[in-house]
Amino acid sequence: MALVPPPPHVHDSLDEESSVCTLDHCFYAFDALYCALTHSEPLPAKLPNEKYPLFVTWNTRRSGRAPRLRGCIGNFEAQPLHEGLAEYALISAFRDHRFNPIEKRELSSLEAGISLLTDFEDADSYLDWTVGVHGIYISFPHPSTLPSTPSSDAPSPLSSVASLLTSRVSSKHSFTATYLPEIAPEQGWDKIDAIDSAIRKAGWNGRITEDLRRSVKVRRYQSRKCSATWDQYVAWRRENGAEI
Incomplete structure (x- = not known):
């Protein structure tokens, strides 16, 4: 696409x-x-x-x-x-x-x-959208540019976008992907499944951590x-x- x-x-x-x-x-x-x-x-x-x-x-x-x-x-x-x-x-x-x-x-x-x-709306976090209603357009920086913080694998609606403002993120290291609204229900995905799949679709092949998910900016749409x-x-x- x-x-x-x-x-x-x-x-x-x-x-x-x-x-x-x-x-x-x-x-x-x-x-x-x-x-x-x-x-x-x-x-x-x-x-x-x-x-x-x-x-x-x-x-x-x-x-x-x-x-x-x-x-x-x-x-x-x-x-x-x-x-x-x-x-x-x-x-x-x-x-x-x-x-x-x-x-x-x-x-x-x-x-x-x-x-x-x-x-089109900016989501408050990577969980701020509804399966079957919204499509998602995600963007995130290369994980190597994320601030060093204690890692957590627990899903959270909190976003780390604010902390990213202090990090040096090169545009050439950004990733983007989208899924239309029908894709998640067709695949039987919940929100985390869809976000993780979109991260892979964007080209990231490394480990997907909760910190990485929190760095994802989501623009939802119908x-x-x-x-x-x-x-x-x-x-x-x-x-x-x-x-x-």
Whole structure:
């Protein structure tokens, strides 16, 4: 996933209804991918060109089994939806280095998922968020820069951020990672499991201590999600007068 530090605040007026993210957002992403693979003409966007941080996810649907991740990349910088959805539909399809680029023959098995990110807040500690409600964007300095204090392995809601202000932390030694709100419940993680996994995802391979967890700054956020299948997209494109 592409990571850009979250903005201080985005989208003041948030609609809590599902209309924030709709099937049209998924169809627009699907259209970008289909047209890129077939050299077809995309349909004009009919959705509002609001700005949101966003992620585009491609899954492969399998009969009798849960969908399998095929690509997921996004950006924490608010994007105009007309440009951002089309751009990240292709980036997540072709440039997620965990997977080979999506090919035309796979289209009929795909499911498009859109996450529009909202409600960014600075957490008071690494435990100040709710599993299943919040996504987490974590950042932390290299553990070698942490102040020397007696180590504790007991989880604590207290943050050591204040003590970090006196330490010399080089920006080149910082780590960042994110998990969307659905990841922790899908994996069966509690908060500590999710934080520890995010620390690993950020690139830290050493010991994870309670002092390290307390050094983690968490920016929590929520998302409005929608998904659509290939068959739904085909019906939508035909209803709008385009061949497929």
